[in-house]
Amino acid sequence: MDLQLTPLRTSIDAYVAGGFIGELSGVSIFDLRDSARDHAAALNCLTYAMRKFGTLEWDFFSHECAICAKGFQQVTDPHATDLAIYIQCASCLPEQVHAGIVRPNNLVESKWGYEHVMLHDFAAVPTYYGDKLLFFRK
Helix, strand or coil: CECCCCHHHHHHHHHHHHCCCCCCCCEEEEECCCHHHHHHCCCCHHHHHHHHCCCCCCCCCCCHHHHHHCCCEEECCCCCCCEEEEECCCCCCCCEEEEEEEECCCEEEEECCCCCEEEEECCCCCHHHCCEEEEEEC
């Protein structure tokens, strides 16, 4: 799925930079987190998402084959509980920058860095999370 550069996405960039996450349409705080504790535990979006699947380790610079080796298949019709991966380029995963879990109604549950867990529309993410969204099912 291609993600367009929209006024909402650039607004999200400004809100994130200003610390006002959760005050935008299409984005809400799902779980308030202690960022210092999560940073110390290296609990970022990728680790958070993979733990939901019972996999504790994740190599941030893995490629698509590593995801498939963990039992995931890429899909084009996202269902609740699928893995959502946001990337910077269309043909590879080494530039992946964000991950989450698909929830009903075209929403994603994802941890924004070491901060809170957010519930957001597919495209309601900061621009620096990438311009492509891929889905994987286990």
